[in-house]
Each structure stands twice: as structure tokens, then as C-alpha cells.
Amino acid sequence: MKFTLATDKTPAGDQPQAIEKLVAGIRAGETHQTLLGVTGSGKTYTAANVIQQIQKPALVIAHNKTLAAQLAQEYRDFFPNNAVHFFVSYYDYYQPEAYMPTSDTYIEKEAQINEEIDRLRHASTQALLTREDVIIVASVSCIYGLGAPAEYLKKHMKIERGYQTTRTDMLRTLIGMYFERTNADLTPGNFRAIGNTIEVMPTNERVIFRIGFTGNTVSNITKIDAITRSIISEPESFFLFPAKHFVTPEDEKKVAAEDIQLELDEQLKKFKKEGKLLEAERLRRRTQHDLALIREVGYCNGIENYSRHFDRRKPGEAPYTLLSYFPHTPDGKPDFLTIIDESHVSIPQINGMYAGDRSRKDTLVEHGFRLPSAVDNRPLKFAEFEERIGQRIYTSATPGKYEYQKAEESGLPMIEQIIRPTGLVDPIIDIRKITQVGTYPGQIKDFIDEAERVIKGGARVLTTTLTKKMAEDLSEFLTERGINTKYIHSDVDTIERIEILTDFRRGKFDCLVGVNLLREGLDLPEVELVAILDADKQGFLRSETALIQTIGRAARNVNGRVILYADEMTPALDKAIGETNRRRDKQLVYNAAHGITPKTIAKEIKSITDQMRTEHDETVDTLLKVDMQLFEKNPKGVLKDKKRQMDEAVAILDFETAAIIRDEIRILEASVVKKNKKQAKEKKAKETGIL
Numbered sequence: 001m002k003f004t005l006a007t008d009k010t011p012a013g014d015q016p017q018a019i020e021k022l023v024a025g026i027r028a029g030e031t032h033q034t035l036l037g038v039t040g041s042g043k044t045y046t047a048a049n050v051i052q053q054i055q056k057p058a059l060v061i062a063h064n065k066t067l068a069a070q071l072a073q074e075y076r077d078f079f080p081n082n083a084v085h086f087f088v089s090y091y092d093y094y095q096p097e098a099y100m101p102t103s104d105t106y107i108e109k110e111a112q113i114n115e116e117i118d119r120l121r122h123a124s125t126q127a128l129l130t131r132e133d134v135i136i137v138a139s140v141s142c143i144y145g146l147g148a149p150a151e152y153l154k155k156h157m158k159i160e161r162g163y164q165t166t167r168t169d170m171l172r173t174l175i176g177m178y179f180e181r182t183n184a185d186l187t188p189g190n191f192r193a194i195g196n197t198i199e200v201m202p203t204n205e206r207v208i209f210r211i212g213f214t215g216n217t218v219s220n221i222t223k224i225d226a227i228t229r230s231i232i233s234e235p236e237s238f239f240l241f242p243a244k245h246f247v248t249p250e251d252e253k254k255v256a257a258e259d260i261q262l263e264l265d266e267q268l269k270k271f272k273k274e275g276k277l278l279e280a281e282r283l284r285r286r287t288q289h290d291l292a293l294i295r296e297v298g299y300c301n302g303i304e305n306y307s308r309h310f311d312r313r314k315p316g317e318a319p320y321t322l323l324s325y326f327p328h329t330p331d332g333k334p335d336f337l338t339i340i341d342e343s344h345v346s347i348p349q350i351n352g353m354y355a356g357d358r359s360r361k362d363t364l365v366e367h368g369f370r371l372p373s374a375v376d377n378r379p380l381k382f383a384e385f386e387e388r389i390g391q392r393i394y395t396s397a398t399p400g401k402y403e404y405q406k407a408e409e410s411g412l413p414m415i416e417q418i419i420r421p422t423g424l425v426d427p428i429i430d431i432r433k434i435t436q437v438g439t440y441p442g443q444i445k446d447f448i449d450e451a452e453r454v455i456k457g458g459a460r461v462l463t464t465t466l467t468k469k470m471a472e473d474l475s476e477f478l479t480e481r482g483i484n485t486k487y488i489h490s491d492v493d494t495i496e497r498i499e500i501l502t503d504f505r506r507g508k509f510d511c512l513v514g515v516n517l518l519r520e521g522l523d524l525p526e527v528e529l530v531a532i533l534d535a536d537k538q539g540f541l542r543s544e545t546a547l548i549q550t551i552g553r554a555a556r557n558v559n560g561r562v563i564l565y566a567d568e569m570t571p572a573l574d575k576a577i578g579e580t581n582r583r584r585d586k587q588l589v590y591n592a593a594h595g596i597t598p599k600t601i602a603k604e605i606k607s608i609t610d611q612m613r614t615e616h617d618e619t620v621d622t623l624l625k626v627d628m629q630l631f632e633k634n635p636k637g638v639l640k641d642k643k644r645q646m647d648e649a650v651a652i653l654d655f656e657t658a659a660i661i662r663d664e665i666r667i668l669e670a671s672v673v674k675k676n677k678k679q680a681k682e683k684k685a686k687e688t689g690i691l
Contacts, residue, residue, distance in 0.1 A: 012421035032406035037417035039552030085124040122203035145319035147245035160237030189243035279368030308376040334390030343394035423596035427554040459528035525556035536566035547576035
């Protein structure tokens, strides 16, 4: 399919000239282009128009998971008939393996994998290998090691009606594709065998494929909704990819194990020659234990540290990553477009990943915790990243040194997108001295007064602090004083962060407190007031770039304004205020010349989590609609019958159905309690005569 932009909007303001220049640059073969677009000018819409015109797969890189989720939803809205996927780190919690020589402290790797995000990662790679109309919105996770695409593709299979195989051979095939057998409810990457049928849930979507056998032939295929168990379709065929990204043929596993043993022998000789007997013994025990597990079960904890041997890579050679799954020309050059969102943050972040990882790995190798090949389980070096992404567009309201350097080298000026189609201007900035209202709590008191006025008018408030602890404390303080408040920072889980921002837009609470995550790219048109506490504290969070970005959070609302609490006018404050006023003046002149009246951006409130967590809830709601009428007539009878159904589902290990019925029972029981309380209150009122 071709990329088809589904929107009734047409480019306006600075968008038409920006789209024209970007498309012309790509067609002319330009590698580096920068879109300097102010907050609210529609940079994502401009990029979407570019994708539609050049008709190439696209990688969109964001510097954090929250922004990536927002962008993924926006691109899905623009391209509902194309494949738009979300690829971020699948860890809810991650503590890397490390050793601190000064205190002789070894820290084991700890990780908690989010299965839903892992499913979305598989959906991304499978789309890239099977379609051309693909947009992947990714965090910097895209530069970390992933299995070889050739092996991943080689292991996939097409299952179709009439396929000749025995049920037993099919089970062996699934195990060879890293699917796990279960007798309980299915999750992505699991299968179960029941009589002459096999049910399997692929890793990329929450559906079940039921494969029926007649003799040694696949006689029928049924696609089933994993939650409701209703039949979706009866396809002639379907494709099934491996349950893991890291795929290694059995013969290569044996060769890899032999290579690991050889490397171990060499490193032990080196340690003994240097007199490092403790390190040698430590390395020997750990590696021999890992090898025994690899030979017996094909896996060990920390197996990624041996990835160079399994991938058959040379020492120092770059790992396979998500970028390896994108299309390339016959001569091996990248054949896709890369859009680096908020590039002034994303570029330095990508640039710094390798050095931090290498420093930690070198310490582990030096003290005998890992073999030298462990350093090749790594993110891409920045030069490797540059080689692998081909043509790119940097988008930012505040481009960094790298973008200016590339613009100078190419001789191409920055493509400015200052004029907003909505006519919105940059917010009015109000500078207030902290000392005018007392000590540190004084600026909080002033902020509370301002926030209450804004909230009373039905709008939302956003404020930034300098630390996570301050964000948490301020959130608690404001809540105690009657302002419905929540905080957000990097310690909050990925899915929860997205849900908090969606709830904020929906008005479930009024004030959001954050640190750094509230700066770049977050689209919150309901925010009327942004308050920056301690704005004169010089540092990364109060740099010129950070201040301009934070001020921009109020630029999507016609009544948007910003309060900067500062006792001193720092150089960063002076430059940020000057640049904001320059952009404001330019927009005002344009509005006057074209008779434009500014309007707050109207944007439908959606969340990527709507597609990740609501199937269960929707099923419960559907059942409630069916059962509620009967429940009102006979509450006890319906509850008794529902509990019987739940027990029957548990008895046959159908835990998904049991969970749905359980949640329906909870809602029905809660309605009974509520009804009883209401009746008791009415009875008491009648008895006392107080209505």
C-alpha cells in the first residue's frame, strides 16, 4: 500500500514552504536537513506530508518513551490505513550488571520486561519485513542490539489450508521457533494442543490462530479474539514469526559454544600471566556454568553478553539493531527516511550511549566478571548510527550545535516554521522575583493563587521543578491544599506516564508537576499556565534551550502565559525571553496582515494505551450491558450464576474468561452496595423527617 494522509487539513502558515523545501532536498539527495519549527507550528504534520510525497518507510526517533507514544498516536491518526508502530525499550525496570572496584561491590543485572511493549516491538520488526508502508516511532532503544533480520526472517513460516505436516511435526516446529507450550491461557509466544487442533498466539498481536488437522493436513484455520473468544475470520493462511528476536540455528549454537570456550582459554592464560588468579577463577566458574546451560537448554542469564559469537560477528563489529530491519538498496545503502524529533536532545543522547556502556563493560571484563567479547553487546557508536540512517530531517524549536554544523557543511540554511496555522502566538512572559513573596515556599504560595484562578476557569496548569523529590513533594503539598495534582518523571513507568498525560488532558486532574519530561514535544493544548520555579538557577534544566522549550508548553492555548520565578536575570533567561518575543512579534505581524484571529489548538484526546489496555475492559462493558437488565430483576440469582461461570472457567484453565467474569462480578456487587447505602439513607431520612 502507498502512504495516504487521512486528514481534512491543508498545509497553512509556514507549512507549505517547509514541506516544499524538505521534499526538494530529499529528492536532490541531501543527507542533512533541519526544520526549525516553533512549538505548535505542526512539525509532525509537516513531516507526515513529506512522508506521503516521498513514499518511503520512515523511522521517527524521540528522546523518551512518553514523547514516542504521543508521536506514534499522531502518526496513526495521519496514516490510519498504513502500518505505524511503536518501538521502545521493553523494560519497566532495568538495573544493568556492574562492578565497583573501590568498594568491591558486584551488582547483578535486574530487569522486569513489559510483555505488551515486547509485543509492539515484534509488530514493528514484522511489519518492516512484510510491508513497505511502515512508520516506526522509536526511542533510542533503536540503536541497541537486536537479532539478525536474515535469521529472524528465515525462521518464519506460512501456515495455510492444505499444508502437509503432522500435528507432532507442527509442535516441533513451534518449539523450534521459540514458542512455549502451555496448558493454561495463551499469551504472546505461547501455544497449546487440544485434540486435533493447535492454538497459537503470535508475538505481534493479541489474537489466537486455531489450526485444525485432518490426518496429516491442515484442514482449517480460525482467527479468534483472545479476550471474547469470538471468531474474527477463517483465513486461508497466515504468517508466523519466531517468538524471539534473537534466532540462532542449532549448528551455529554449537560453533558459538566452541568459540566461547576458546575465548575463555585465551583470557584465562592472560589473567594467569598477569598474576590475576582471583579474576581467572571467577571468570572460569561463571563462563563454564553459562556454557553448560547453553549446551543443555540453549539459554543462560546474561546470554546477550555472548551475542558476538552467536551472530558470527568479528571483534568490534557493530551489532544488528532495528535499523538493520529497514529496507536497503541493492548496494547496501539505507533506503528510508529518518526524522529525529527534538534533535537538540535526541542527538546528544544517541551520541552518549556507547561511551557509558563501554566504561561499565570494561570494568566487568578487567575484573573477571565477563569475557572481552561482552563489550560487543552494545549500542551503536554515533558514527555507525550516522552510516545506517541515510537521509534525515532534524526537527526542533531549538536546534543544537550538531544541526548548525551540518547546515554549515551542506550550505543549506535552516528551514524555519515560525508561523502557526492557528495564528497562536508565543505566550506572554511574566517575571516575578521570588523575594517579593518571601522565601522558597513564597513562590509556591504565589503559584497556588495563580493556579486556582486558571483552574476555576476550566483550564490546566503545568509547573516544573529542579528535582524528582521536589516534584513529588510539591504534588503532595498542592493536593493537600485542594488542587488536584499529579507528578511525572523518569521513575514513573512508561505506560503510567502516558496514562497520566492522557488523564491530564481529559481533565481528571488539574495540575501536572514535572522535571525534565515536560519540556520537549509534549502536546498539551489545555494548558493555560506554565510556571517555572527557580528559573534563575543556572544549569541544564534552566539553560536557554530548556527554558524556550518549557515556555513553549503554553503556546498551544490562546490564553497561554508563563510565569518565571527568578531573582536574577541570567544570560539564559535573557536569551530565552528575547527569542520568544522575536517569534511572537513575527506571528503578530502575520496575523495582522492576513486578518487571523488566534484559536486554541483543538485536538482529539487519544492515547496509545487505549489500544494496549482496553480490550479486557471493553469486553466487561459489553457483558454488563447484556446482563444488567436481568440483574436489576434478580441480583442474587445473577451473581450466583456469574460465580458459577467463573468457577467453571477456572476449572478448565480458561483464566482469561474467568478474569472477565470476576471483574463483572465486582462491578455488579459494587452497584448492590451503592443501592443498599442509598436505600438506608432514604429510610433514615424518612424516619427522622429530614429529607
